[in-house]
Every structure is written in structure tokens, then in C-alpha cells.
Amino acid sequence: MSETAAPGDSVSADGLTVGDEVVVDSGPIAHGGFVVARHEGRVLFIRHTLPGERVRARITEGGPGDRFLRADAVEILDAAPARLEPPCPYAGPGLCGGCDFQHVDVAEQRRLKASVVTEQLQRLAYVERDVVVEAVPGDVEGLRWRTRTEFAVDAEGRAGMRRHRSHDLLAIDDCLIASERVVGTGVLQGHWAGEKAVDVVAPSTGPAVVVRIPSDEADAPVVTETIAAQSLSRDFDVSARGFWQVHPGAAATFVDAVIDGLRPQQGERCLDLYAGVGVFTSALAQAVGERGQVIAVESDATAVAQARLNVETVTPWVQYVQGRVDHVFGVESTGRVAGSRKGGRRRSAPRRPNSALPPTADVVVLDPPRTGAGKAVIAAVVALAPRALAYVACDPAALARDTAYLMERGYALTSLRAFDAFPMTHHVECVAIFERNEP
Numbered sequence: 261m262s263e264t265a266a267p268g269d270s271v272s273a274d275g276l277t278v279g280d281e282v283v284v285d286s287g288p289i290a291h292g293g294f295v296v297a298r299h300e301g302r303v304l305f306i307r308h309t310l311p312g313e314r315v316r317a318r319i320t321e322g323g324p325g326d327r328f329l330r331a332d333a334v335e336i337l338d339a340a341p342a343r344l345e346p347p348c349p350y351a352g353p354g355l356c357g358g359c360d361f362q363h364v365d366v367a368e369q370r371r372l373k374a375s376v377v378t379e380q381l382q383r384l385a386y387v388e389r390d391v392v393v394e395a396v397p398g399d400v401e402g403l404r405w406r407t408r409t410e411f412a413v414d415a416e417g418r419a420g421m422r423r424h425r426s427h428d429l430l431a432i433d434d435c436l437i438a439s440e441r442v443v444g445t446g447v448l449q450g451h452w453a454g455e456k457a458v459d460v461v462a463p464s465t466g467p468a469v470v471v472r473i474p475s476d477e478a479d480a481p482v483v484t485e486t487i488a489a490q491s492l493s494r495d496f497d498v499s500a501r502g503f504w505q506v507h508p509g510a511a512a513t514f515v516d517a518v519i520d521g522l523r524p525q526q527g528e529r530c531l532d533l534y535a536g537v538g539v540f541t542s543a544l545a546q547a548v549g550e551r552g553q554v555i556a557v558e559s560d561a562t563a564v565a566q567a568r569l570n571v572e573t574v575t576p577w578v579q580y581v582q583g584r585v586d587h588v589f590g591v592e593s594t595g596r597v598a599g600s601r602k603g604g605r606r607r608s609a610p611r612r613p614n615s616a617l618p619p620t621a622d623v624v625v626l627d628p629p630r631t632g633a634g635k636a637v638i639a640a641v642v643a644l645a646p647r648a649l650a651y652v653a654c655d656p657a658a659l660a661r662d663t664a665y666l667m668e669r670g671y672a673l674t675s676l677r678a679f680d681a682f683p684m685t686h687h688v689e690c691v692a693i694f695e696r697n698e699p
């Protein structure tokens with residue numbers, strides 16, 4: 261608390277600083293898992309509340325002169341109907357930073373995420389669209405879905421989760437969004453001295469594996485993931501440290517949404533950008549048949565090696581290109597360094613387009629990381645004049661920004677599906693289909 265304030269006192273908004281408490285009315289949900297409120301004209305981003313509640317909020321970040329302040333709702337004075345007692349004892353102010361919505365009924369979580377997607381599209385792309393966030397098949401009340409979880413390790417070797425926006429570790433003995441098979445490894449009861457983290461992967465086929473970071477990272481085992489979708493039914497070899505969707509129903513749901521949206525035809529030429537081990541690549545290859553062609557671009561060398569063995573050999577009309585998508589197109593872009601878990605901003609030098617790139621394509625799939633594809637990549641994709649694109653997005657803000665770039669270049673957003681692939685968190689996955697406007 262600041263000297264000027266005690267709970268219940270009214271604090272001048274200008275003087276608000278970390279530890280002060282104010283009573284506010286929670287406003288709309290915003291992208292990132294918090295609601296927006298105002299106190300004497302200052303903007304507060306508050307966690308652990310819901311739109312329409314009256315709460316006592318404690319400032320956690322920011323002070324005089326900052327554009328906004330962050331806060332936690334520490335007392336609920338007037339609760340929203342969708343509020344629940346959080347099932348997880350580690351959810352709440354100052355506790356685990358992993359979940360944002362443990363205190364919210366799952367149906368309401370999906371409505372909140374839908375309004376975030378709607379708002380981002382409105383604000384960044386001037387698109388008016390009602391969005392429904394669909395449950396991913398197999399979901400049970402938003403709990404026990406996470407098949408891949410990295411736990412942080414503290415100096416004493418205990419595994420746990422980071423507190424929100426902090427490096428502090430909260431030791432935990434269970435994580436209710438992690439699958440039974442993940443926590444069943446005993447990872448949270450183990451002693452991991454000398455490690456930075458432990459990554460537990462419970463693949464759809466075979467036993468769960470634990471990878472110590474950094475000790476075992478370079479030799480991470482390969483696991484088998486099985487997809488049983490309408491558009492694709494097969495196994496994939498994936499490094500335990502490589503990319504795979506964490507919700508067990510997600511990969512099959514997204515591949516069907518992409519194929520239903522694009523309807524690739526026999527003989528068509530497709531591009532799968534940010535292709536991973538080849539989930540969309542394989543479904544496209546199956547749909548276009550051997551008279552067609554699929555070019556997949558992926559930066560992670562291990563994923564490309566796995567796809568060359570498992571996808572190119574089965575459907576030889578697939579060609580994998582290893583590299584950053586912007587480099588492969590020969591365009592300049594800023595963004596996270598591809599294939600790097602740490603990321604970092606870097607401006608890449610312009611170079612020539614890769615000779616494997618065709619002059620035109622019929623359909624394109626983009627499934628970029630959180631930063632999105634960006635203007636230069638979108639312009640390069642549009643230059644191939646595809647009849648349709650599927651954009652699989654884990655960040656609605658990046659999707660909305662890239663939607664605006666596509667619309668400026670003659671494409672219309674013709675369908676949008678959104679999926680609750682990360683219940684209890686603010687994250688949402690969208691599959692957007694764009695089609696070229698008639699000239």
C-alpha cells in the first residue's frame with residue numbers, strides 16, 4: 261500500500277502506484293486475459309475479474325506517468341453470474357501465471373474469447389463479424405487437456421509454474437490443465453537440481469516422456485502422434501521438443517477445418533507455410549493427388565528431417581524447403597528468429613526467392629507462430645495469386661493485422677472458425693479462409 265491509501269480509501273488516480281487498492285467497475289474484456297477498467301480517467305488492466313463486476317483492485321505494475329496500470333482483483337464486491345470458485349488452488353492474485361480464466365464458467369470463457377476476436381477484427385481490419393468459439397472435441401470442462409507442459413525448476417530443484425509476469429517459481433503438486441498422463445509421470449514430485457526446466461510430453465501413442473532442459477534437450481526423444489481426422493488419418497514422428505498442438509483434439513480439428521475451407525482439388529498446386537512435421541502438408545497432398553504438388557516451408561531442421569522421411573517418401577509430390585518463410589520468399593521482414601525458442605527481434609537481409617518456389621499456387625496454408633506472417637510475407641503470397649488461403653492463427657491480433665493486408669490486396673475473409681484449444685487461458689485458435697475477389 262502507498263502511504264496515502266488503505267483498503268477502502270479513495271486514492272487519487274494520478275498518485276496510484278504498486279500496492280495501492282481502488283474500488284472499480286470492471287469493463288470489457290481485452291486481448292491478453294484481463295478486463296479494462298477506469299479510475300479517475302486512468303486505465304487499469306485487471307486480472308481475476310469479469311466484465312460487469314465491482315471489485316477491489318490492487319495495483320501490481322505501473323505508477324504515475326504510465327499510460328496504464330496493471331492490477332489484480334483481490335476482493336469481489338459484486339460478482340458476475342459466470343463467476344466460479346476456481347477449481348485450481350494455484351489460480352488467483354499473485355499465484356500461477358499459467359491460467360487466466362479459472363474463475364470463469366467454460367461457456368463464458370468462450371464468449372469472452374469470441375468478443376476478443378470480434379474486437380480485434382473490427383479494430384485492425386474494419387471487419388464486422390460475429391464469432392463463435394467452438395469447443396475442441398474431447399474437452400472435459402476445460403481441464404486435463406494439456407499433453408505437453410514445460411515446468412520451470414527453482415534453485416532447490418523443485419518443479420512448478422512461474423507467477424504471472426515474474427521469474428518467481430510457484431512450486432505446485434498438480435496442474436489441473438495438464439493431462440493425467442503428464443502429471444502421472446511424477447514430474448511435480450521429482451527433484452530436478454541443475455535443470456532450468458522439465459518438459460513433459462504425453463503423445464497420443466506410446467508412453468509419456470520427460471525431457472530435462474538443458475541436460476537432455478539436444479537428444480530429445482522422438483514421439484509418435486496420431487491423427488484420426490476426416491481429411492487425414494496417419495501417424496507423425498515428432499521430436500518431443502518440436503511443435504505439436506497441445507490439446508489432444510486440436511490437430512485433427514484444425515486439419516479438417518482447413519481442408520473443408522479450402523476444398524483442394526485433384527491436380528492443384530499448394531503451399532504449406534510454417535509446415536512443422538507436415539500435418540496440413542499431408543492432408544493437402546492426399547487431396548491434390550499425385551498429379552498435384554505441395555511445397556512445404558519450415559524453419560526447424562529437425563521437423564524438416566522428420567517430414568522428409570515420413571511425408572515426402574509417402575507422397576513424393578511433396579517437397580519440403582527448410583528455411584524461414586520470409587527468406588524463402590526473398591523478402592525482408594522483422595520478427596522472431598525462426599526455430600528459436602527464445603526468439604528476439606532481428607531484421608533479416610533481403611535475398612533471392614528460393615528456386616523451389618513456383619510462380620503461382622492454387623491454395624496456400626499459413627500457420628505462423630504468434631507474431632503472424634506480416635506484411636512482406638502476405639504480399640509475397642498474394643503475388644502467387646492463389647484462389648484461396650487458410651490462415652491458422654494463435655493470436656487474434658496478428659490475424660486481424662494480416663487480414664487487413666490480405667483485404668487491401670484483393671482477398672475477402674469468407675469464413676472464420678475459432679476454437680477453444682487452450683481452455684482456462686485467454687488463448688484462442690482461429691482458422692480463417694480467404695478467397696480472391698473476382699476481378
Ligand SMILES: C[S@@+](CC[C@H](N)C(=O)[O-])C[C@H]1O[C@@H](n2cnc3c(N)ncnc32)[C@H](O)[C@@H]1O
Pocket residue numbers: 503504505533534535536537538539540557558559560563583584585586597598599627628629
Ligand atoms: C504454429 S506451428 C505450426 C506447425 C504445423 N503447421 C502444424 O500444425 O503442426 C509454427 C511452425 O512454424 C515454424 N516457424 C516459426 N517461424 C518460422 C519462420 N519464420 N519460417 C518458417 N517456419 C517458421 C515453427 O518451427 C513451427 O513448426
